[in-house]
Amino acid sequence: MILTDLDKKLFTLHTKNITYQMKVDEYGFLLHTYYGERIDDEDMSKFIQYLWRGFSGHPYEMNGRFDWSLDTLPQEYSTYGSGDYRSPSLHVINTDGSSDCDLRYNGYEIIDGKPGIKGLPATYGSSDEVQTLKVELLDKISGIGVDLYYSVFEEKDIITRSAVIKNGGKGRVWLERAMSMCVDYNIVPDFDIVTFYGRQLGEKFVERTSLRHGKTVMDSLRGSSSSQQTPFFILCDKSTGETQGNCYAFCLVYSGSFMTEVEKDQGDQVRVNMGIQPESFRWELNAGDEFCTPEVIMSFSREGFGQLSRNYHNIIHHNLTRGKYHLSRRPILINNWEATYFNFTEEKLLKIAEDASKLGIEMMVMDDGWFGKRDDATSGLGDWFVNTKKLPSGLTKFCQKINDMGMKFGLWFEPEMISEDSDLFRAHPDWVLRTAGRDGMLGRCQFVIDMSRGDVVDYLYNSISSVLSSANIEYFKWDANRQIANAWTALLPAERQGEVMHRYVLGLYDLLERLTSSFPNILFETCSGGGNRFDAGMLYYAPQTWASDNSDAFARLFIQYGTSFMFPVSTMGAHVSVSPNEQVGRITPLKTRGVVAMAGTFGYELDTNLMTDEEKEIVKEQVETYKKYYDLINYGDYYRLSDPYKTDRYVAWMFLSEDKSKALVNYVQVRAYSNAPAIYVRLQGLKENSTYVVNGAEYSGKSLMTCGIPVSSMMGDMVSLQIEVNEK
Numbered sequence: 114m115i116l117t118d119l120d121k122k123l124f125t126l127h128t129k130n131i132t133y134q135m136k137v138d139e140y141g142f143l144l145h146t147y148y149g150e151r152i153d154d155e156d157m158s159k160f161i162q163y164l165w166r167g168f169s170g171h172p173y174e175m176n177g178r179f180d181w182s183l184d185t186l187p188q189e190y191s192t193y194g195s196g197d198y199r200s201p202s203l204h205v206i207n208t209d210g211s212s213d214c215d216l217r218y219n220g221y222e223i224i225d226g227k228p229g230i231k232g233l234p235a236t237y238g239s240s241d242e243v244q245t246l247k248v249e250l251l252d253k254i255s256g257i258g259v260d261l262y263y264s265v266f267e268e269k270d271i272i273t274r275s276a277v278i279k280n281g282g283k284g285r286v287w288l289e290r291a292m293s294m295c296v297d298y299n300i301v302p303d304f305d306i307v308t309f310y311g312r313q314l315g316e317k318f319v320e321r322t323s324l325r326h327g328k329t330v331m332d333s334l335r336g337s338s339s340s341q342q343t344p345f346f347i348l349c350d351k352s353t354g355e356t357q358g359n360c361y362a363f364c365l366v367y368s369g370s371f372m373t374e375v376e377k378d379q380g381d382q383v384r385v386n387m388g389i390q391p392e393s394f395r396w397e398l399n400a401g402d403e404f405c406t407p408e409v410i411m412s413f414s415r416e417g418f419g420q421l422s423r424n425y426h427n428i429i430h431h432n433l434t435r436g437k438y439h440l441s442r443r444p445i446l447i448n449n450w451e452a453t454y455f456n457f458t459e460e461k462l463l464k465i466a467e468d469a470s471k472l473g474i475e476m477m478v479m480d481d482g483w484f485g486k487r488d489d490a491t492s493g494l495g496d497w498f499v500n501t502k503k504l505p506s507g508l509t510k511f512c513q514k515i516n517d518m519g520m521k522f523g524l525w526f527e528p529e530m531i532s533e534d535s536d537l538f539r540a541h542p543d544w545v546l547r548t549a550g551r552d553g554m555l556g557r558c559q560f561v562i563d564m565s566r567g568d569v570v571d572y573l574y575n576s577i578s579s580v581l582s583s584a585n586i587e588y589f590k591w592d593a594n595r596q597i598a599n600a601w602t603a604l605l606p607a608e609r610q611g612e613v614m615h616r617y618v619l620g621l622y623d624l625l626e627r628l629t630s631s632f633p634n635i636l637f638e639t640c641s642g643g644g645n646r647f648d649a650g651m652l653y654y655a656p657q658t659w660a661s662d663n664s665d666a667f668a669r670l671f672i673q674y675g676t677s678f679m680f681p682v683s684t685m686g687a688h689v690s691v692s693p694n695e696q697v698g699r700i701t702p703l704k705t706r707g708v709v710a711m712a713g714t715f716g717y718e719l720d721t722n723l724m725t726d727e728e729k730e731i732v733k734e735q736v737e738t739y740k741k742y743y744d745l746i747n748y749g750d751y752y753r754l755s756d757p758y759k760t761d762r763y764v765a766w767m768f769l770s771e772d773k774s775k776a777l778v779n780y781v782q783v784r785a786y787s788n789a790p791a792i793y794v795r796l797q798g799l800k801e802n803s804t805y806v807v808n809g810a811e812y813s814g815k816s817l818m819t820c821g822i823p824v825s826s827m828m829g830d831m832v833s834l835q836i837e838v839n840e841k
């Protein structure tokens with residue numbers, strides 16, 4: 114709900130449990146007045162503190178008001194050079210080289226539904242579920258305008274933000290920094306900050322610290338969101354935990370270099386800026402042009418991290434992912450990567466598929482190595498035509514053979530990359546993202562292709578489309594196995610090279626949009642050496658992402674725990690692989706590997722021909738179990754029941770049906786201790802007064818939530834249980 118009080122120039126946004134408010138002050142500045150738990154309709158500007166800030170500047174007309182400076186006032190969008198010394202949202206270099214930008218209120222509009230953002234991914238929704246407020250700001254002298262967009266998903270407790278910068282002046286200007294949003298907390302909170310860092314094979318570790326004075330920055334300069342830091346973070350009260358306490362989260366819908374800057378100033382106020390990383394960004398904006406920033410999805414919960422995560426799961430699943438598969442059943446797949454790596458023949462793959470089909474697996478995915486001259490990582494990328502030495506029948510017939518076994522067929526691509534040893538490179542050495550006159554930088558023996566160029570994107574669209582049209586391909590794994598090191602394009606003049614990183618991302622999105630809409634029946638899964646680009650931007654085009662190249666069940670307990678703070682189970686690629694695990698050498702039971710992979714889009718990544726009959730029986734059971742609980746796992750609510758960072762005894766999570774009548778509790782005993790007392794796993798989200806049946810015994814919902822299910826110590830590390838909970 115969006116309320117406007119035009120006398121007071123007050124804008125109030127309400128969701129079920131959240132209020133966000135802003136007000137235009139007497140001088141025309143758009144001040145932030147409140148964000149947090151839902152309150153009644155009240156003008157919250159009385160909480161703004163006008164503090165002595167003698168040394169900070171203020172606009173000319175306030176001469177003598179020593180208590181008035183943008184340096185202390187909470188704002189909706191801050192600018193560089195305005196007397197506010199905190200981190201700015203916008204830094205413009207004007208035509209005359211100055212950086213002044215004096216943004217004042219210039220009007221508003223309420224839009225039914227939610228407008229899209231040109232060229233960028235964003236949440237969507239019908240006018241029944243979302244309303245948008247646009248507030249216009251303008252610097253009357255330079256003509257620079259900023260439109261701030263606030264979309265309110267009332268039932269989902271979500272507010273999204275983005276900004277459009279417009280050059281309404283007469284000359285060319287440059288954007289040095291154009292953040293998506295700014296939130297100023299003025300009611301002096303003492304926050305903790307929760308962030309998600311990582312590396313390849315170890316993504317989304319959770320880190321919680323006190324927010325210190327100064328700037329805390331989480332970012333990526335890699336041209337991709339990366340696993341180094343995640344474009345998602347949480348601010349919370351010191352006392353906040355999984356099931357109680359105030360917490361705010363911010364999620365950027367963008368897949369390129371990003372920055373989150375959280376600044377606690379000398380007056381203890383906290384500012385959040387989030388958007389495109391400014392270090393590798395400079396955008397020329399000609400008269401009449403506009404620049405759209407990516408979207409930020411914001412949510413708040415007073416019931417701790419669990420509810421906050423479920424708010425994100427809900428919006429991402431229903432209002433961000435798209436296409437045929439976002440709400441429909443996905444096939445259980447087997448991928449040959451860890452089974453064969455590059456070393457496979459048609460015969461070998463058919464044998465794996467044959468075995469897998471007998472176990473109930475529904476799709477065979479042929480990974481890297483099927484195209485061009487690709488026998489290892491040194492060559493072939495860019496040559497998207499089948500390697501007939503490996504697949505003598507050709508792709509169409511090979512796919513037909515898989516289909517004849519009753520299985521679907523999927524294919525791996527790495528569209529953004531090019532090998533030096535490839536026909537494509539030999540024909541177009543200038544299509545590589547590297548500086549003219551220099552060798553360029555390699556990563557995994559490959560260059561990044563220059564996706565900032567429209568002709569390159571067109572070429573890729575045509576060459577990939579012709580492969581997709583040549584056979585009954587029903588799944589597309591979109592990989593990207595290195596990040597950008599030198600962003601220079603042959604097509605732009607020297608003074609516009611600062612645009613390349615963002616133009617690359619726009620090119621990437623363009624190609625994704627064209628391919629996903631031309632091939633609506635294909636299930637797309639993105640990947641970047643695992644979860645190196647697992648972000649909300651990519652999920653707009655492909656409803657799932659391979660969460661990590663580390664498929665060890667123990668490591669996955671942490672990776673999937675961290676990922677679950679923002680992303681729903683239906684987006685998280687998770688497979689069962691061999692033991693000892695190929696990445697860490699750990700030995701874990703097959704059963705537990707299955708339980709852990711069932712907290713994601715389930716599949717296998719191994720050679721079924723090497724399995725014993727006993728193992729094959731276990732796989733059959735796992736496949737049946739996953740099919741049985743598919744709806745509960747993928748459409749139910751997800752609850753974290755433990756924190757793997759706090760105990761090494763167990764990790765537990767549950768899926769609960771929407772009507773709260775059915776749950777599946779998953780429990781992994783991480784370490785066995787001798788003579789250890791039982792663990793009581795407290796459930797969440799049940800109906801307090803209902804009776805539930807667990808392992809044949811009856812419990813009230815309340816007792817399961819306050820006392821928990823007792824689980825006795827079992828023999829061995831990494832052993833697991835799946836426990837059904839049914840309302841009587």
Ligand code: GLA
Pocket residue numbers: 450480481525592594640641642643659662
């Ligand atoms: C990346 C992916 C793997 C596999 C290889 C192929 O590392 O994450 O799953 O596809 O590339 O080269």
